[in-house]
Amino acid sequence: MTALTAHFDVPIGPDSPGTSRQAVVDILRVWGYIDDLWVADAAVVVSELVTNAVQHGAGSVTLGIEAYGLHVIISVADGSSVIPRRREPDGRGGRGLLLVEAFTQHWTVEDHQGGKRVRAELQPYPRLEDLHTQAGTGREHP
Structure with a gap:
């Protein structure tokens, strides 16, 4: 199976996490990743990474998706060199990296x-048959 990739700039604002989450969910579904629970988990990861980049990063934010069969990588880049660190959750946050x-x-x-x-x-994506159905057909899943 070939690699699939998508990269885009994230408009900075209060809607950034939700907009990014929906974009990634749509892309994953078009690529054949249709398992609802797995896609929901991916959406949480996108939301948390984008939220961290918008709140604690600097400059522009870029989101990337790389899919290699059962393996998918989500990446979020920003202009800050400060490394994110897990912290104890409190009333202001701290649950994102958890x-x-x-x-x-x-x-x-x-x-x-x-x-x-x-x-x-x-x-790893749990259903290889979803991806084989999509591969090489040029068609989207309904």
């Missing part, structure tokens, strides 16, 4: 154009 850890195999941070990029590999 959620990212719960719904991914692992996540990493790398330097990116003077800032950073957080890359999170989702849990």
